[in-house]
Every structure is written in structure tokens, then in C-alpha cells.
Amino acid sequence: MKKPAIIALLLISTITVSAQEAKTDTLQPKFVQQINKATTWLTDKGVQVQRTFDGSKSESKPAAISWNSDYENKKFFTVIDAGIKLAQLEVFPNSTKFILLFYPKVEWHRNTINEGDKKKNNLTGGLNTEFIWSIGEHWYENPYITGSFDYKKDFIKDLKTTQAKAYFSFSGIQEGDPGAAVRNSTDAIVFRYYPYIGIEHYRSIDKMRQKASMWANRLYIELYPLSRNEYKYIQLSVDYTYRKVFSDNLYNQGNLDWLALSLTFYPGGNDKLGLGLDYSQGEDPTSNFVKTKLLALGIKLKI
């Protein structure tokens, strides 16, 4: 069976499941129940599976296995974007003003497309950190920093790098604040946004110790247009990053743009298992900033 036919079948079966869901309301399909059971078991063990753990709210995106088409070049390929967060260590558990956390993570980003620079196979391991300082109730009195130090192996380019990143933002509560929920009449979240500024430093290990330093401005927006009560069927996310390069003899590309749009349909009404459409354009940060433009359809999983 051809891949477009498989995708169509997947869409039809997902919509069918959704229709059954609406009829039975709280009765979930068996495969959704099984996924939920497995994810609960893993999270009880302190393990999380998501798309990435880059210190930003992209972490709220589910991991994805997608069967895709490059609509410009009519090619089919598979993409895997998954990260596993293993455990959390809190350093000052008696502080009432700040929280400092560390956790190790592993990520795999794969794209099987057989076309020049677009092919991707990266494995990353590293340590992430979170620091939040709370001195009041306003969003500007609750700044936080998320950071990471990673070792990344790019199997396609045979490039090994270390990467240090730190992003600064604020945690708000009132509608309109960064990170705060905008709710509809049923108290379901329909919108939130997260702005970040930060610095990133990349250094090659085995390639003459070349390096790149950048300033990053990032905006992440989440929309849930069809949410009612506890059910959220559609998630639309917009993730845009502009990187201003300070110095770079590693990638040699100048300033960088990255836009990732994602539309995900959750048949069970929760965000654990879904079917999603991703569009990305610009210099891909998960693939050593290779210029990319692609559309992807696939299964999304968040634990």
C-alpha cells in the first residue's frame, strides 16, 4: 500500500475514533487507554518523553514519529523527534524564594530523506537546569532561567559538538502575562505564549575547535481553538526563533531564522496521543542549522 493511502487510512481511523469519543464522552478507545496506562507507568518512574528538552516551552510539544512528504521535491521520508528526561535533582529544597533543578536528558532527531543536507541523524546527551526566583506576585517579579549543556553527535556530518545554552523569561499568572493561561467560558485553556531571550554557544570537538556564539530571541505560542471543559482536540503551536550571530567559524551562515508551525489533532481529547501536521522553515537548530523547508504528517506522543 502506498504511503499516501496509509496516511489517509490513519486520518480516517483517527476521525472515526474521535466520533466514537464524542458519542461515548468519557469512554476512551482501547489503544488510547493502553497508551495512557503505559505513559502513567513511565511517569511514575520519573521518565518523561517529549519532542525536545531544550529549556524552552517547546518541551510541551509531544514527541513525533512522522511519515512525511517534501512537497517541493515530491519525496517521502520518516522523521523522529524524541527526547527522554530521566530524573530531577533539586539543590536547595529549603529555599522559599528560588528553585534550582538539574536533570539529565537524551534526545534523538532523525530524518531519513535522501537529499543532500536535509538528511538528519543526531544523538544528544546532556544536563538541563531550571532556576526560578520569586519575589512577588507580578510576572516581572518571577524571572526564570533555563539552561543546558549538551554533547551532540551528528552522524551524517560526522560532527561532534558541545552546546551551552541559557534562556531568560518570566512566569506570569494573570491573563496576558507571559506563560499565563487565557481561558474560555468552560475554563479550558485556549491560548498562552512564552517569550525568551538567551545566548547559545556551540563548539566542535573534533574539527579544529571551531565555535559559534549567538543571541537568541524566541517566541512560542500555543492555541487550543476547540477546547471545551477537559477536552482539547486541536493544538496549534507557533515557534519562531531569530538568532543573531556574534561570532561563527563553525556553521558560517550569518544570522539565522527558524519557524516551526504545528497542528495536532488529539482523538482522545487529551494531549498524550495525537495526529499532527508540522511545517518548518529556516535553519534547523536540531540539525546543525541546515536550511530546511518541510511539511510532515505523523503520530505525536507525549508522556
Added chain:
Amino acid sequence: MKPTRDQVKAAVIVALAEVSGLSPEKIKEEQVLKEYPLVLDDQQLNRLTLKLREYIKSIDPPKTIWVTTVRKSGQTVKGLTDYIFKVPNS
């Protein structure tokens, strides 16, 4: 003096109302912190931890609550209330 369970529950609900933007009347014991209607993200759960820690230290200063307890998968309003109720003099 050790607070009653109802006093602990009221303190937990006030803290949750502050970080979620929901009114206290809408917060019930069976609700999961990361799910509807609270839907707290990690940074809001961090802020909640600091508020609950402050409350615990006002009744039993050497005791605390870890952020991993608050951010635990499936953690509920009841779970937090029971945890904090057991903390003083335990």
C-alpha cells in the same frame, strides 16, 4: 499548633488559585494539577512549590516540600493536602 486537614486544604486551594488564575470555588480535591481545569505548567508548579514551602515552614520550619513532589505525574489537590497535613511533627 498542628493545623486541621480542612485548614491545610484551604491553604493549598488558596495557593492553587493564586498560581492558576482560577477562583478558589472552582478548585476541587480530585483535580490533577497538570490537567483541566488547573493545567499548570512547570514554572507555575515551581511557584506553587515555593508558596506551599512557605506555608509548611510557618507551621514546622525544618520541614519542606520538594518540587518533584509537586510536579509528580498525576499529583492532585488531595495528594498535596494529605502530604502537607502529614508533614508537621512527622
